[in-house]
Amino acid sequence: MTLAGRSLPVGRIDPSLPLEERVRLLGEAARAIRRRDLEMVRSAALGHIGGDFSSADIVATLLLAVLNIDPSRPSLDDRDRFVMSKGHSSGVLYATLAAAGFFDPAWLDGYMEPLSPLNGHPDRKKVPGVEANTGPLGHGLPIAVGIAIAGKMDGSNRRTLCLVGDGELQEGSNWEAMMAAGHRGLDKLTVIVDRNGYQQGAPTEETSRLEPIAEKVRAFGWAAAEVDGHDHASLLGLFEKLPVIAGRPTFVIAHTHKGYPVSFMQDRVEWHHKVPTTEQVRAALQELA
Amino acid sequence: MTTLVGPDLFDCRDAFASTLQDLAQRDDRVVVVCSDSVGSSKLVDFKKRFPHRLVNVGIAEQTLIGVAAGLANGGKRPIVSAASCFLTARGLEQIKVDLAYSHAKVVVCGMSPGVAYGELGPTHHSIEDVAWLRAIDNLAVVVPADPKETEQALRAALLHDGPVFIRVSRMPVPSVYADGYQFVLGKSFRVTEGSDVTIIANGTMLARAVEAATLLRGRGVGCRVVSMPTVAPLDLAEVRAAAEETGAIVTVEEHSVRGGLGGAVAEAVVCQHPVPMRILGFPGFLPTGSATWLLEYSGLTAAGIAAAVDDVLQHK
Numbered sequence: 001m002t003l004a005g006r007s008l009p010v011g012r013i014d015p016s017l018p019l020e021e022r023v024r025l026l027g028e029a030a031r032a033i034r035r036r037d038l039e040m041v042r043s044a045a046l047g048h049i050g051g052d053f054s055s056a057d058i059v060a061t062l063l064l065a066v067l068n069i070d071p072s073r074p075s076l077d078d079r080d081r082f083v084m085s086k087g088h089s090s091g092v093l094y095a096t097l098a099a100a101g102f103f104d105p106a107w108l109d110g111y112m113e114p115l116s117p118l119n120g121h122p123d124r125k126k127v128p129g130v131e132a133n134t135g136p137l138g139h140g141l142p143i144a145v146g147i148a149i150a151g152k153m154d155g156s157n158r159r160t161l162c163l164v165g166d167g168e169l170q171e172g173s174n175w176e177a178m179m180a181a182g183h184r185g186l187d188k189l190t191v192i193v194d195r196n197g198y199q200q201g202a203p204t205e206e207t208s209r210l211e212p213i214a215e216k217v218r219a220f221g222w223a224a225a226e227v228d229g230h231d232h233a234s235l236l237g238l239f240e241k242l243p244v245i246a247g248r249p250t251f252v253i254a255h256t257h258k259g260y261p262v263s264f265m266q267d268r269v270e271w272h273h274k275v276p277t278t279e280q281v282r283a284a285l286q287e288l289a
Numbered sequence: 290m291t292t293l294v295g296p297d298l299f300d301c302r303d304a305f306a307s308t309l310q311d312l313a314q315r316d317d318r319v320v321v322v323c324s325d326s327v328g329s330s331k332l333v334d335f336k337k338r339f340p341h342r343l344v345n346v347g348i349a350e351q352t353l354i355g356v357a358a359g360l361a362n363g364g365k366r367p368i369v370s371a372a373s374c375f376l377t378a379r380g381l382e383q384i385k386v387d388l389a390y391s392h393a394k395v396v397v398c399g400m401s402p403g404v405a406y407g408e409l410g411p412t413h414h415s416i417e418d419v420a421w422l423r424a425i426d427n428l429a430v431v432v433p434a435d436p437k438e439t440e441q442a443l444r445a446a447l448l449h450d451g452p453v454f455i456r457v458s459r460m461p462v463p464s465v466y467a468d469g470y471q472f473v474l475g476k477s478f479r480v481t482e483g484s485d486v487t488i489i490a491n492g493t494m495l496a497r498a499v500e501a502a503t504l505l506r507g508r509g510v511g512c513r514v515v516s517m518p519t520v521a522p523l524d525l526a527e528v529r530a531a532a533e534e535t536g537a538i539v540t541v542e543e544h545s546v547r548g549g550l551g552g553a554v555a556e557a558v559v560c561q562h563p564v565p566m567r568i569l570g571f572p573g574f575l576p577t578g579s580a581t582w583l584l585e586y587s588g589l590t591a592a593g594i595a596a597a598v599d600d601v602l603q604h605k
């Protein structure tokens with residue numbers, strides 16, 4: 001097996017670079033992150049590659065190019081907060097945190113091994129850059145609301161961004177928290193849904209319909225925005241314009257594909273947590289070259 | 290002896306899935322309720338055969354239990370199935386109020402409990418479920434040890450007048466019971482006789498307890514092994530007999546040491562006939578690692594159980 005998946009460019013992207021250059025660097029980083037993630041899932045023989053890949057561009061854009069964070073000082077009071085509510089996508093989160101410089105990428109080799117800090121679902125006590133212990137769906141958004149309320153109490157400028165799965169939105173806790181955030185007008189809070197259309201066993205719309213999401217969140221007092229969740233330029237453009245409506249939290253519907261962009265994984269429900277064979281890893285790495 | 294620890298290993302979810310189809314075939318009122326857990330509960334075949342009798346509520350465990358209570362009210366016999374960690378934690382108040390307090394005849398099956406999801410970490414370990422649930426009045430709590438007991442527990446649960454929780458193991462286990470075994474809700478089963486000490490076990494730990502007893506017998510220690518599949522209501526008479534007749538007890542379970550089978554037995558022992566005890570299980574949140582590795586790491590092996598027996602015998 002080649003180690004082609006292993007190299008990872010480390011470091012955040014300089015915000016003063018021209019947009020085109022930032023987009024080019026993000027494209028490279030997101031590909032490297034997916035390659036590294038693939039190796040991690042292969043060696044752990046466990047993981048959630050489908051949802052990792054649908055989220056990869058969003059997570060990379062936020063952690064590498066948008067958030068006001070300092071990987072060498074992960075506990076700074078006024079850092080922006082990123083809450084990864086879909087904790088099963090730990091592979092992409094860990095690879096991106098390592099790429100941002102939060103910890104040594106060598107840690108990634110031990111993904112899910114005995115005593116590794118890198119559990120199948122993230123643990124903030126063990127991994128710098130992780131803000132919330134997630135895994136059971138429906139925890140991140142309420143925590144993000146709490147972080148945003150604390151920020152408002154303190155008059156802080158920090159932003160809180162939370163990534164949720166679309167299937168995850170079936171958990172009632174999200175809607176309880178959205179009601180509270182809408183009520184309080186938390187406009188430094190942004191929730192992004194990875195709208196890949198699938199949950200664990202089937203499409204969301206065949207399981208328990210979510211649409212019309214934009215109308216629902218607007219009715220809860222949020223501003224809604226839609227974006228191509230694989231387009232770094234659009235993501236950067238949107239995140240620079242937050243909040244979309246002053247005085248309201250923003251709900252971003254990021255249109256994505258599960259398993260993107262690997263041809264034999266994309267939009268295939270079984271890749272929610274299927275583990276690729278050596279042959280499939282090789283083929284996927286080629287597509288991600 | 291009516292037990293044999295067979296050489297083959299089984300995933301108890303398979304016994305659960307085939308029994309479910311048989312029950313549905315026999316009784317039109319049987320419906321299955323799940324929460325995006327068709328694959329993880331092995332319900333794919335059930336879904337094909339009885340597509341209109343599978344209610345998938347989406348990823349929503351509170352609603353999962355509430356809907357099951359409503360289905361029971363509407364004349365159905367619901368069997369709920371989802372990963373034990375989410376089902377019991379998120380749905381706890383619904384289990385207490387909508388099922389137990391309301392006396393709704395619903396069977397709740399917690400899949401892949403204990404540390405079956407080892408590498409996925411403590412969020413996915415279900416090592417508190419028995420403690421939470423056995424504290425609830427009017428709820429039977431059953432932890433089967435092998436495929437045969439899983440099947441029989443499911444059949445018995447459907448006949449029981451009240452809600453029942455069954456923990457359905459995913460971790461491969463040997464078959465423990467011989468052909469004539471009959472599970473009875475609320476009753477324990479004496480697996481081996483012995484007068485020096487009693488090991489009380491259930492679930493995936495029963496086979497290991499039997500192995501430990503064999504090791505100990507080789508060293509001249511007569512070990513009674515009691516299988517205690519029903520944690521609530523507990524078989525108090527058998528616990529009392531263990532205390533009075535063997536004078537020392539070790540419990541072992543794939544669960545936290547706080548409040549599970551060990552806690553239940555300890556409460557009974559202290560109130561009836563105090564004797565030295567050891568409670569084996571997990572001390573708290575665990576590191577990541579495979580299920581097999583976590584059991585070794587936590588001393589939940591035949592050798593670990595035998596060592597606890599040696600220790601308790603020092604205090605007899």
Ligand SMILES: Cc1ncc(C[n+]2csc(CCOP(=O)(O)OP(=O)(O)O)c2C)c(N)n1
Pocket residue numbers: 048050051052054086088135136137138164165166167168169194196198199200258272324325348350375379
């Ligand atoms: C409370 C809870 N119930 C069930 C699960 C099991 N589970 C893990 S991922 C998943 C599907 C999630 O779907 P979605 O949010 O759309 O994630 P994505 O498709 O982006 O991976 C389920 C049901 C869980 N982690 N938490």
